[in-house]
Amino acid sequence: MSTTTRERFRPPDHPHDHFLLTTTVGSYPKPKWLDQLHDRREGERTAEDEPTPEWTESVTDATRLITAEHERCGLDVVGDGEVRRREMVEHFAHRTDGIEFHGPVKVWGHNCFCKPSVVDPIERSEPWLLEEFEVANEAAERPVKVPITGPYTLARFSFDEVYGDTKTLALEYAPLVAETVERLVDAGARYVQIDEPALSQVPDDHEIVGACLERIVRDVPDDVRVGLHVCYGDYSRLYPEVLEFPIDEFDVELLNGEYDQLEVFTEPEFTLDFAIGVVDNHDATVESVAEIKENIRQGLRVVPPERLTVSPDCGLKLLPRDVAAEKLENMVRAARELEAELDAGVVDVPDHG
Numbered sequence: 001m002s003t004t005t006r007e008r009f010r011p012p013d014h015p016h017d018h019f020l021l022t023t024t025v026g027s028y029p030k031p032k033w034l035d036q037l038h039d040r041r042e043g044e045r046t047a048e049d050e051p052t053p054e055w056t057e058s059v060t061d062a063t064r065l066i067t068a069e070h071e072r073c074g075l076d077v078v079g080d081g082e083v084r085r086r087e088m089v090e091h092f093a094h095r096t097d098g099i100e101f102h103g104p105v106k107v108w109g110h111n112c113f114c115k116p117s118v119v120d121p122i123e124r125s126e127p128w129l130l131e132e133f134e135v136a137n138e139a140a141e142r143p144v145k146v147p148i149t150g151p152y153t154l155a156r157f158s159f160d161e162v163y164g165d166t167k168t169l170a171l172e173y174a175p176l177v178a179e180t181v182e183r184l185v186d187a188g189a190r191y192v193q194i195d196e197p198a199l200s201q202v203p204d205d206h207e208i209v210g211a212c213l214e215r216i217v218r219d220v221p222d223d224v225r226v227g228l229h230v231c232y233g234d235y236s237r238l239y240p241e242v243l244e245f246p247i248d249e250f251d252v253e254l255l256n257g258e259y260d261q262l263e264v265f266t267e268p269e270f271t272l273d274f275a276i277g278v279v280d281n282h283d284a285t286v287e288s289v290a291e292i293k294e295n296i297r298q299g300l301r302v303v304p305p306e307r308l309t310v311s312p313d314c315g316l317k318l319l320p321r322d323v324a325a326e327k328l329e330n331m332v333r334a335a336r337e338l339e340a341e342l343d344a345g346v347v348d349v350p351d352h353g
C-alpha cells in the first residue's frame with residue numbers, strides 16, 4: 001500500500017529517477033507577530049470559535065508565509081507549520097465539548113500547558129483542522145500534509161473524570177479523529193500524519209494505539225497516505241508491533257539518539273515506509289549538506305530508497321525561523337544530491353531481500 005501513495009507526491013519537475021520524499025513533521029516557528037496574537041488571545045480567552053477578522057487575516061497571512069517558505073526550501077510536501085495551534089493537545093481539547101480547563105500544569109521539556117479535564121462525555125464542538133487545511137491547500141502549490149494529534153496522546157495528556165482509563169478515553173477520541181480525517185480527505189487532503197508522542201512515554205500501550213488507528217483508517221481511501229509520528233523514546237518496546245498498524249509510513253526521531261536505535265528496525269525486516277529525522281530540532285546549528293546525507297544514508301540500512309522519507313527529527317517550532325528554514329533547505333539539497341548518486345549507482349545500498 002505504501003509505495004503507491006508515495007508516487008503522487010513526486011513533483012512533475014523532479015530531476016531524478018530516485019525520489020526521496022522530503023517533508024516536514026509538523027510544527028514550525030511562528031512569525032513573531034502571530035505569537036503575540038496567540039498570547040493576547042490566550043489572555044482574553046475568547047476561544048477560536050469566535051474568530052475576529054484580525055485573527056482570520058493573521059492566520060491566513062501566516063499560512064501563506066510558511067507554506068511559501070517550505071516551498072522555497074524545496075520540500076515535496078509542505079505544511080502550514082501548525083500556525084493556528086498553540087499546543088498540540090489543548091488545540092483539540094478547546095474544540096471538544098465535555099472538557100474543562102483548570103489552569104496550567106508543568107510538563108516535561110516545554111514550559112506549561114493547560115491540561116484538559118474530561119468532565120462529561122466528549123464530542124467535537126466544531127470541525128477540527130478543516131479550515132486549517134483548506135487555507136493551507138489554497139495557499140500552497142505543493143501538496144500539504146496534515147498532522148493530527150492522535151487519540152492516545154489526547155487521552156494520555158488529559159485528566160479523566162468520566163471514562164476511567166486511558167484505553168476507554170482514547171477509543172472515545174478515535175472516532176472524533178476518524179471523522180476529522182474523513183472531512184479532510186473530502187476536502188482534498190491526501191497525506192495525514194497521526195502524532196502519538198505519548199507512546200514513547202508509556203510505550204507498552206501500542207495495542208491501544210493500534211486499535212485507535214484501525215478505527216481512524218476504517219473509511220480512508222487507499223490513495224490517502226497515512227503516517228504515524230512517534231517522538232524519541234525506547235522504540236524497541238513498540239517494534240515489531242508497529243508493523244501491524246494500518247499505516248503507510250512510520251516517522252521516527254532517531255537523530256536525537258545519534259541513530260543508536262536504528263538497529264531496532266532492522267530485525268525483523270521493516271515492511272512500511274520509513275520516515276527518518278535527519279536534522280536536529282533541538283540544536284540551532286545548521287547541519288551541512290554532507291552531514292545530512294550521512295544521516296539519510298542511515299535510513300537505507302532499514303529500507304530501500306523507494307521507501308525512505310526524509311524529514312526533520314521532530315517539530316522545529318523552538319528554533320529561530322531562519323535556522324529552521326536553512327535546515328530544511330540543506331535537507332532537501334542533501335536528498336537531491338543523494339538521489340543523483342543513487343541514480344548513478346555510486347551509493348552502496350544494503351540488500352533488503
Ligand SMILES: [Zn+2]
Pocket residue numbers: 197229230231232253313314315
Ligand atoms: Zn516528535
